[in-house]
Amino acid sequence: MSDDTIILRPYMPNDAEWLAARHGALYAQQEGFDDTFALLVAQILTDFAETHDPKVERGWVAQRGTERLGSIFCVRLDKKTAKLRLFLLEPAARGQGLGQHLLETCLDFARDVGYDRLTLWTHQSHHAACALYRKNGFACIEEKPVHSFGRDLVEQTWTISL
Incomplete structure (x- = not known):
C-alpha cells in the first residue's frame, strides 16, 4: 500500500479517543458546539464496544498511511432498521469522494445483513x-x-429503504 492509498478498515477500540476528540474539535470549530458533543460521541463508542453484535453492526475508519481521515458506523435500531452513526470526514479529506465511499460501504453492509431501512x-x-x-x-x-x-x-x- 502506498502512502497515498486510502483504506477503510474496521473500527478498533484504540480509535475511540481519536474519534471522540475529532468530533468534539471539528464540531466546536465549525458549528460552535460545546463539550457535551464529544461526551455524547464517547458514550456512543462506549456503548458500541460493550454491546454491539458484529454480525449486524460495524464501524469503519478511513485511513491513509497512519493518518485517520474519517469514520462511519452501522448499528442496529431494531430487527429491520439500522442506524448510521458517527459519520465524520476530516476537512482535508472532503470533496474527494471519500464520504460517498464511506456511505456506500455502510449502505451495502446494511443491505447485506438484511436490514430493510437505514435511518x-x-x-x-x-x-x-x-x-x-x-x-x-x-x-x-x-x-x-x-x-x-x-x-x-x-x-x-433521514431514512432510506434498502
Missing part, C-alpha cells in the same frame, strides 16, 4: 452531509428545533 440523525446546518444523503436516496422525514450542544439547532431524521 440517521443529523442537523440541518450540515449542508454537505445532507446533500450527500439526498443524492443517495435518503429522505428527511422529521425536523424539529432544539437547543443542544450549547446552540439552537434544527435536528433532522
